[in-house]
Every structure is written in structure tokens, then in C-alpha cells.
Amino acid sequence: MSGTGVRGMVRSPFVLIVGAVLTWFIAAFLVWPNINVLIATFFPDGSFSGRAAEKLFSSQRAMKALGNSFLLAVALSITVNVVGVFIVLVTHYFRIKGSRILFLGYASTFIYGGIVLAAGYKFIYGDKGIVTSLMVKVFPGMDPGWFSGFFAVLVVMTFATTTNHMLFVANALKGIDYQTIEAARNLGASTWTILRRIVLPMLKPTLFAVTILSFLTGLGALSAPQVLGGRDFQTITPMILTFTNSPTSRDLAALLAVILGLATILMLAVMSRLEKGGTYFSVSKVSSALQKQDITSPVANAVVHAVAYLLFAVYTLPVVLIVLYSFADGAAIQTGQLAFGSLTLENYQRVLTQPSGLRPFIVSVVYSALAAVIAVGGLLFVARLLQKYKNWVASVFEYLLHIPWILPSALLALGLIISYDHPNPLVGGAVLTGTTVILLIAFVTVKIPFTLRMLKASFASVNSSLEEAAAIMGAKTLYVFRRVLLPLVLPAAAAITALNFNSLLDDYDTAIFLAHPLVQPLGLVIKANTDGAEGVDGVANTFVYTVLLMVITGVTMYLVYGRSSRGKSKKKRLPAVPPAAPVPGPGLPGAPLAGEEAAQTAAPVR
Amino acid sequence: MRTLKTLAAAAVAVTLLAGCGGGSTPPAASGEASSAPAGGSGDTLVVYTNSNGEGRGEWWTAKAAEAGFTIEIVGAGGADATNKLIAEKNNPIADVAFGLNNMYFSQVQAEDALEPYEPAWAGQVDKELGDGETYWPLVKQAILLGYNSDKISKDSAPQDWTDLWTKDEFKDRYERVTGLGTATAQLVFAGILSRYQDDSGDLGVSDEGWQQVEQYFQNGSPAVAKTDLFARIASGEVDMGQMPSSIIAEREKSFKVNVETVIPSVGVPLAVEQIALVKGTEKKEQAQKFIDWFGSAEVQGAFAKQFNSMPVNKDAAAQANPEVVDFFADLKQQDIDWDFVQENMGAWVEKIELEYMT
Numbered sequence: 001m002s003g004t005g006v007r008g009m010v011r012s013p014f015v016l017i018v019g020a021v022l023t024w025f026i027a028a029f030l031v032w033p034n035i036n037v038l039i040a041t042f043f044p045d046g047s048f049s050g051r052a053a054e055k056l057f058s059s060q061r062a063m064k065a066l067g068n069s070f071l072l073a074v075a076l077s078i079t080v081n082v083v084g085v086f087i088v089l090v091t092h093y094f095r096i097k098g099s100r101i102l103f104l105g106y107a108s109t110f111i112y113g114g115i116v117l118a119a120g121y122k123f124i125y126g127d128k129g130i131v132t133s134l135m136v137k138v139f140p141g142m143d144p145g146w147f148s149g150f151f152a153v154l155v156v157m158t159f160a161t162t163t164n165h166m167l168f169v170a171n172a173l174k175g176i177d178y179q180t181i182e183a184a185r186n187l188g189a190s191t192w193t194i195l196r197r198i199v200l201p202m203l204k205p206t207l208f209a210v211t212i213l214s215f216l217t218g219l220g221a222l223s224a225p226q227v228l229g230g231r232d233f234q235t236i237t238p239m240i241l242t243f244t245n246s247p248t249s250r251d252l253a254a255l256l257a258v259i260l261g262l263a264t265i266l267m268l269a270v271m272s273r274l275e276k277g278g279t280y281f282s283v284s285k286v287s288s289a290l291q292k293q294d295i296t297s298p299v300a301n302a303v304v305h306a307v308a309y310l311l312f313a314v315y316t317l318p319v320v321l322i323v324l325y326s327f328a329d330g331a332a333i334q335t336g337q338l339a340f341g342s343l344t345l346e347n348y349q350r351v352l353t354q355p356s357g358l359r360p361f362i363v364s365v366v367y368s369a370l371a372a373v374i375a376v377g378g379l380l381f382v383a384r385l386l387q388k389y390k391n392w393v394a395s396v397f398e399y400l401l402h403i404p405w406i407l408p409s410a411l412l413a414l415g416l417i418i419s420y421d422h423p424n425p426l427v428g429g430a431v432l433t434g435t436t437v438i439l440l441i442a443f444v445t446v447k448i449p450f451t452l453r454m455l456k457a458s459f460a461s462v463n464s465s466l467e468e469a470a471a472i473m474g475a476k477t478l479y480v481f482r483r484v485l486l487p488l489v490l491p492a493a494a495a496i497t498a499l500n501f502n503s504l505l506d507d508y509d510t511a512i513f514l515a516h517p518l519v520q521p522l523g524l525v526i527k528a529n530t531d532g533a534e535g536v537d538g539v540a541n542t543f544v545y546t547v548l549l550m551v552i553t554g555v556t557m558y559l560v561y562g563r564s565s566r567g568k569s570k571k572k573r574l575p576a577v578p579p580a581a582p583v584p585g586p587g588l589p590g591a592p593l594a595g596e597e598a599a600q601t602a603a604p605v606r
Numbered sequence: 607m608r609t610l611k612t613l614a615a616a617a618v619a620v621t622l623l624a625g626c627g628g629g630s631t632p633p634a635a636s637g638e639a640s641s642a643p644a645g646g647s648g649d650t651l652v653v654y655t656n657s658n659g660e661g662r663g664e665w666w667t668a669k670a671a672e673a674g675f676t677i678e679i680v681g682a683g684g685a686d687a688t689n690k691l692i693a694e695k696n697n698p699i700a701d702v703a704f705g706l707n708n709m710y711f712s713q714v715q716a717e718d719a720l721e722p723y724e725p726a727w728a729g730q731v732d733k734e735l736g737d738g739e740t741y742w743p744l745v746k747q748a749i750l751l752g753y754n755s756d757k758i759s760k761d762s763a764p765q766d767w768t769d770l771w772t773k774d775e776f777k778d779r780y781e782r783v784t785g786l787g788t789a790t791a792q793l794v795f796a797g798i799l800s801r802y803q804d805d806s807g808d809l810g811v812s813d814e815g816w817q818q819v820e821q822y823f824q825n826g827s828p829a830v831a832k833t834d835l836f837a838r839i840a841s842g843e844v845d846m847g848q849m850p851s852s853i854i855a856e857r858e859k860s861f862k863v864n865v866e867t868v869i870p871s872v873g874v875p876l877a878v879e880q881i882a883l884v885k886g887t888e889k890k891e892q893a894q895k896f897i898d899w900f901g902s903a904e905v906q907g908a909f910a911k912q913f914n915s916m917p918v919n920k921d922a923a924a925q926a927n928p929e930v931v932d933f934f935a936d937l938k939q940q941d942i943d944w945d946f947v948q949e950n951m952g953a954w955v956e957k958i959e960l961e962y963m964t
Contacts, residue, residue, distance in 0.1 A: 059960035061964065238785055241787070242959060243959070245685040245689060245787060247689065248953060249955065249956040331837065331862075334832075334833050335840055335841050355667075355668075356664075414689070421694065421697040422697065431697060434697065513689075513690055513693065517678050524680075524681060527682075528663065528681040537660070539834070
């Protein structure tokens with residue numbers, strides 16, 4: 001039997017091939033470019049100086065902003081889990097009236113994020129917002145600026161980043177064996193006990209993975225603090241971005257990024273430790289699909305319904321307003337005055353009739369799709385091996401694959417340029433700068449950590465006895481992988497692919513440095529139309545692009561994820577799927593989903 | 607079926623991974639473009655600029671085509687374009703860069719990424735505005751302090767930046783920046799700090815100078831992301847702030863406010879957009895012809911007319927909007943030691959970000 005030690009590992013040809021490709025990829029695209037850029041940053045004249053650390057640690061502002069980022073990261077890890085688990089249970093576990101509608105509302109975070117999302121919340125709760133105006137009428141004494149600072153940032157980011165819960169935790173929930181729940185009920189366990197002792201423990205690997213992502217999102221928070229943080233709650237990311245852009249201060253940016261990166265790795269280590277040793281799959285021989293549960297207590301039932309619909313309103317209002325405002329003129333958007341009579345199609349006309357036309361959209365769609373598929377396709381093998389072999393070699397590989405989480409994407413891009421602007425033996429003597437390949441490499445690279453985390457979590461909930469059974473019956477490694485394991489992780493893999501795709505669509509930070517001049521992706525066009533002088537058209541264009549991206553990401557999620565989780569997959573997958581498979585529960589809408597904010601989780605700095 | 611499809615997808619993905627690994631197979635994304643370095647592709651000139659927004663990029667592409675130049679404009683913010691030019695100096699992709707101001711171009715020049723070239727129109731511009739060797743001036747932009755003239759009369763308006771924090775009536779009524787990433791913000795500080803040049807002070811600036819910076823940040827109302835200064839003026843949140851001259855007319859109209867500008871007795875800092883030939887371009891001759899065409903009086907005049915800019919080319923000024931020309935004719939330019947500013951700006955930005963921004 002194949003052991004999980006290093007020796008067992010090197011005996012398998014499958015492992016050796018994947019290992020060789022992986023080693024080359026990591027060396028060429030993760031380690032070498034980033035070592036180059038870090039050396040250029042910290043040893044500008046060949047000698048190291050402690051200047052960066054000295055400057056940073058003596059700066060009150062930097063320390064406070066860094067502290068705020070950590071505070072937000074820790075707080076988000078908790079609040080996102082609370083809200084995320086609640087909405088997953090409401091839509092997938094409990095019998096709630098109108099859960100399909102609720103699902104669509106909660107899924108709205110999948111298709112947008114960033115600065116526009118923060119602006120959307122400001123339209124509602126900001127000092128001139130709709131809700132605030134209403135409340136001031138009821139309580140004349142209240143402060144119209146109540147929605148700002150840490151509290152506001154935490155609230156907005158909590159509701160904005162439940163995407164991963166809705167996709168992955170919900171998916172893991174569907175894989176729970178209903179028989180264990182029934183058995184517990186027959187033994188007299190209450191709804192609460194079943195939830196706490198059976199359901200939540202089974203979700204642990206996924207919960208750990210999404211917790212890391214929430215932590216990372218908090219550390220990298222950029223737009224919500226800028227829009228809602230006010231004077232007292234600014235985070236470190238804006239400073240990192242400013243310093244990255246200034247050659248003489250780049251060492252400060254790199255040091256800050258490394259500090260955030262190390263914190264992330266530490267979090268990763270803690271979570272891996274917690275995850276170790278558990279059994280996260282159904283051990284019963286004949287398991288059955290999850291059925292929705294009634295909440296027995298009428299009071300609890302009413303409360304859960306009320307909270308669920310309140311959250312629904314919180315989730316959907318900003319989207320509705322953003323879509324409305326995208327038809328208003330820029331001045332109205334910025335002064336927060338919306339008149340229904342003044343909504344026109346002018347903004348859309350201006351954006352869509354540019355000479356560049358649809359080309360940037362197509363370029364971005366092709367690049368993002370390729371990168372998303374390559375990242376997920378390649379890492380399927382890697383995640384599987386890392387999940388199976390738990391030894392030091394595997395750990396080293398795993399941590400190396402998280403390098404893109406450590407550095408801001410601008411630095412990753414600069415590293416690729418300085419490493420491959422001359423013939424380099426690592427890539428067969430080719431020059432990569434100025435080619436169309438280099439951006440694809442960067443896109444794949446930045447998506448690796450997120451993809452790996454989520455894939456590994458989904459492999460962890462696969463029952464290993466299935467694989468053993470197949471092996472005993474004579475199936476080869478690849479056959480087992482293809483026919484037994486792959487179908488089980490496919491829903492998660494599809495969701496990850498779609499999220500990766502969505503998050504790369506409007507990328508600017510990487511593309512600005514690496515795009516081929518004749519094949520420019522959407523991010524650059526958006527930037528040209530929305531940036532610099534934040535004039536009237538600029539802001540209106542931002543809203544239009546956000547809505548257009550919502551449409552693309554919504555369609556993507558529908559095609560990739562929504563359709564496949566409809567009845568169709570049930571029939572087709574059943575023969576190959578063992579009992580504990582994530583068969584969607586009855587009555588689940590295959591909603592169009594997409595994840596924009598998840599994009600932000602994939603890199604500490606965006 | 608579904609499994610099969612996914613397997614096929616995975617197989618394609620793996621093949622592609624292997625393919626791009628070799629560095630030789632271009633991905634489908636390359637489309638009609640070749641995967642060869644852009645420097646060698648056809649006759650298209652690759653032009654970097656930070657001045658392509660609001661239809662300017664399209665305007666230039668169309669005009670260049672009329673004159674027989676095929677150009678591909680790559681837009682990026684000033685700092686991004688600068689970093690990109692520097693990062694690519696070993697294997698340049700751009701042939702020409704324009705629109706960056708003298709501070710940005712001097713950084714690129716310091717990294718030896720520009721090729722000296724004297725354009726045909728060099729005699730029609732004030733050489734002092736460029737470096738007289740590699741980058742050459744095109745368009746002037748004044749960096750101004752503007753105030754809401756519906757609310758504040760000329761007599762009660764501030765006379766200089768320093769009034770904002772020394773006079774109580776302006777405290778918290780002016781917008782202050784929350785980052786020094788933009789050229790406009792850097793030029794405002796160049797204008798303030800260079801008044802306090804002192805070789806014995808920190809980074810060449812006296813303690814008094816740094817106190818001004820500290821006061822500026824303590825007494826201003828922080829800018830709000832994605833909310834224009836003019837929007838804040840319109841809603842009464844603030845009454846004044848920094849603004850480049852070219853945007854004022856259009857913003858006044860959009861936000862229905864009236865703004866007057868302050869001309870301090872020391873004068874106003876000017877940002878001058880430039881053009882330069884990129885070192886190592888394979889299309890040197892063609893790029894030089896393009897620069898000759900680009901900065902010529904006729905072309906700069908047409909651009910000024912279209913986009914309300916102030917051309918540096920003396921012969922082009924005739925075609926520019928007379929109001930703009932008059933404004934600049936009356937404008938007193940602040941005498942700034944640009945060598946001093948360029949040498950220190952990076953360190954100033956760092957110090958301000960770390961110590962004074964609250």
C-alpha cells in the first residue's frame with residue numbers, strides 16, 4: 001500500500017511526473033522572479049540596509065494602519081463565518097419559506113465588489129443615504145454620519161465577502177450524510193445539538209479554508225476603508241500601493257507586504273494544524289442526500305425567518321441602487337441625489353461605442369478563461385497529492401505555492417519582467433517580456449493559492465475508502481483519479497474556476513505591467529475611462545463597467561455552476577458518484593452566481 | 607457526458623500548461639497578434655502615455671493614422687507608466703512615451719531608459735521646460751488652489767496655500783489629499799516645500815517647511831474616494847482644494863458650481879507634459895518622425911483646440927482657446943528648482959506618508 005511518507009511518494013510515477021512539472025513551475029514562476037524583485041528591493045546597491053524597518057516602525061501612521069488591518073482581519077474571520085454559516089443554513093439546511101429568493105439575494109455579492117460595492121452601501125447608510133435620512137426623521141437627534149469607521153467597514157466587508165461560504169460551505173453541506181442526522185434525531189438530539197455536533201464538524205475543512213480567505217480579505221482591505229473608514233480607520237493597503245509605485249520607497253512596500261504575508265502563512269499553519277487528524281467524510285456504507293430541516297420551535301422559526309429576510313434586504317439594496325445609479329449622470333452619483341426622471345442610457349452609449357469596442361472584453365474573457373482553467377486543471381493533481389501525502393516535502397511544496405499571497409501583484413509583475421526580459425534557461429532560453437504568454441503566466445500564478453486552498457478542502461471531504469476500494473479492484477492511479485475522485489470535487493472545481501475567471505476579468509495591477517501592447521485587456525480600458533481625475537464621466541463609467549461585469553460574471557456563474565447543479569447533474573453523475581457525493585438537495589435553485597469580492601481574497605493587496 | 611467534458615477540459619488545460627511552460631507556444635489569447643516581442647511587430651509604433659483618457663487616446667490614434675503613422679497607445683497612470691518604462695529598459699516594448707511630466711521623465715532618464723533626440727520643433731519651445739536633451743515639452747498645466755466663488759468673495763479668499771492652515775476661517779474648509787500618488791498632489795508639495803529649501807534641514811527642507819506640511823494635514827478635510835472635489839464643493843462639505851487648470855471649466859458645468867483660483871505672490875507650479883524617444887527602440891527612425899509630427903505647431907494646435915490645453919509650442923498657441931492662452935499669459939509661474947525637487951520627491955513622499963498624514 002502506498003504510504004504517505006516521502007518514500008511512498010517517490011515510488012509512484014504519477015507523483016514523479018506531477019512533482020517534476022510542479023518543481024519547474026514553482027522554481028521558474030514563483031521563486032525566481034520574486035527572489036529577484038526582493039533582492040532588487042532590499043539590496044539596491046548590493047548591501048542590505050535596515051532602513052525600511054526603521055522607517056516603518058517609527059511611523060505612527062504606518063503602525064496604526066497596520067494594526068487596523070490586523071484588527072479587521074481577525075474581526076472579519078469571525079463575523080464572516082457567523083453571517084456566512086447563517087445564510088448557508090437558511091438557504092440549504094433549514095426549511096425556510098422563499099429560500100430560492102433568499103438565495104438569489106445572498107448571491108448578489110458573487111457578481112460585484114470593490115469600490116462600487118462600498119459606494120452602494122454608502123448610498124444607503126451614508127450621511128446622505130436613504131436609510132439614514134429615514135432614521136433622522138424618526139430620531140432627529142441622531143448623527144447622520146453614524147455609518148463610518150471600523151464598524152461601517154466591518155459591516156460592509158462582512159456582507160461583501162460571504163461569497164466563499166455560499167459556494168463552498170454550501171457545497172460541503174450538501175455532501176453530509178443525511179442518515180447520521182436521522183440517527184441523531186432518533187436518539188433524541190435537538191435541532192441545535194445536531195447542528196453543533198454533526199453538521200458543523202463535517203464542514204470544518206471548508207470552514208477553515210474560507211476563514212483563511214476572510215482573514216486575508218481583511219488584511220488586504222482597500223476600498224471599504226477608503227470610502228467608509230473616515231479619519232480613524234484607515235488600513236495599510238493604500239500605503240503599500242503608494243510605496244510600490246515609488247521606486248525609492250519600494251522596500252517599504254515589500255516589507256509591509258512580507259509582514260502581511262507572514263501573518264497569512266501563520267494563519268495557514270494554525271488552520272492546517274486544527275484541520276489535521278479529523279475525519280470529514282461520511283463513513284456509512286449507504287448514505288443518503290440531505291433533506292431540509294424544520295425548525296421546531298415556533299419562536300425560533302419566526303426569528304430565523306425575520307433575520308433571513310432582513311439580511312436579504314441588506315444584500316440586495318446596494319445592487320439595486322448601483323444598477324439605478326449607473327443610468328444617472330456622474331454628478332448625481334457623487335452628490336447622492338437620484339432623480340428617476342433623469343435616468344438615461346447615455347452612460348452605456350458612451351462606454352459601449354468607444355472605438356476599441358468589444359475587443360478588450362474578448363481579450364479579457366479569453367485570458368481569464370485560460371488562466372482559470374489552467375490553474376484549476378493543473379492544481380487538481382497537486383491538491384490531490386498534497387492532501388494524500390502528508391510529509392515534509394508536501395508541506396514545503398504547499399507553502400511555496402502560497403508565495404503569490406505574500407507579494408502585491410504589482411511586485412509579482414515587476415519580478416516577472418526583470419527575470420524574463422532576457423533569454424533565460426528556466427524557460428528554454430526564451431524572452432518572455434513583450435509576449436502574450438507572460439500575462440497568462442502571471443494570471444495563473446496569482447490564482448494558485450486560492451485555487452489550491454479550496455481544492456484541498458474539497459478533497460478532504462472525500463471518503464478515502466472509495467479510492468481504496470477502486471484500487472483493490474485493480475484500478476490504476478489515473479483511473480481512480482478520473483472516475484472516482486474527480487466527479488466528487490467537480491462542483492467545487494467548477495465554482496473555483498468561475499470565481500477565478502470573474503476575478504481576473506477586470507485585473508489592472510498585473511496587466512498594466514505585462515499586457516502585450518496589441519492585446520490589451522479590459523482592466524486597462526476601465527482604468528483609462530474611470531481614473532485620474534475622478535470627473536463626472538469617470539465615476540459614471542465606473543458604475544457602467546461594474547454593471548457590465550455583473551452581467552458577464554452572472555452569466556458565467558450560471559453557465560458553469562448554476563446549470564450543473566440543476567437536476568441534470570443528478571442523473572448523469574449518479575453512476576460514478578458514491579453515496580457521500582455532493583448531490584444537490586431537492587429544491588435548490590441553480591442560481592446565477594459569481595464572485596467579485598472573492599477576487600480580492602486571492603491576493604493580500606489589491 | 608459531463609464527466610467526459612470536464613475531463614476534456616482538464617486535458618486541454620494540462621496540455622496548455624505544458625505548452626506555455628515551454629515558452630514557445632503562444633496561448634489562444636494572442637489572437638491576431640504575434641507572440642513575438644512587440645518591438646519587432648510590423649510598423650506599429652507602441653506609444654506609452656498617461657494622457658489617453660477622455661477620448662484623447664482615440665483622437666491621437668486617428669490623427670496619427672491620417673498622417674501615415676500606425677500607433678498603438680498603451681495607457682497607464684503617470685507612476686505606472688514611469689515604472690513600466692524603467693522595468694522594461696533591458697528589452698523595451700515602447701517606442702515613444704508622451705504625457706508624463708518633467709518629474710516622471712527625469713526618473714526614467716535617471717535610469718538611462720531614454721534616447722537623446724532633438725525634435726524638428728525644438729526651436730519653437732522653451733527648452734528650459736524639458737531637459738533639453740531627451741524629453742521635450744508639449745503641454746502646460748497649472749496646479750492651482752481653487753475656491754467656491756459663490757460662497758467666498760475674492761477679498762475674503764485665501765491669498766496663498768499657507769493661509770489655509772494659518773487662518774481660522776479656512777480650517778476644515780479645504781480638501782486635503784489622502785495619498786501622494788498623483789502628480790497633482792506631488793506638485794502642490796513641490797510648490798510648498800521648495801519655498802523652505804534649507805541644506806541643513808531634513809531632506810533639504812527646513813523645520814518650518816515641515817511644520818507647514820503637518821499643519822496642512824491637521825487642518826484639512828480628507829478627500830473622499832471616488833468623490834470629486836467639485837462634488838464636495840457643490841454639497842457644501844468643503845469650499846476649496848487643489849485642481850489642475852485644465853479640468854476647471856468642465857467640472858464647473860457638471861457640478862453647477864463656480865470656482866475662482868488663487869494666484870499666490872510666489873506664483874503657481876506648472877506641470878509640463880513631455881515627449882521622449884525610448885532607448886533601444888527598433889523603429890528609431892520612424893519614432894523620430896512621429897515625434898517631429900506630434901510636437902509640431904499644427905498638430906499641437908489642433909490638440910489644444912480640441913481639448914482646451916495650453917501648448918508649449920509658441921506657434922501652436924494661436925490655435926488654442928483664447929481664454930486659456932490669456933489665463934496662462936497672466937499667470938505668474940512659481941520659480942521652482944526642479945533639480946532639487948526631482949532629487950528629493952521620492953523621499954518627501956515617503957516622509958509625508960509616514961509622518962504627517964493622519
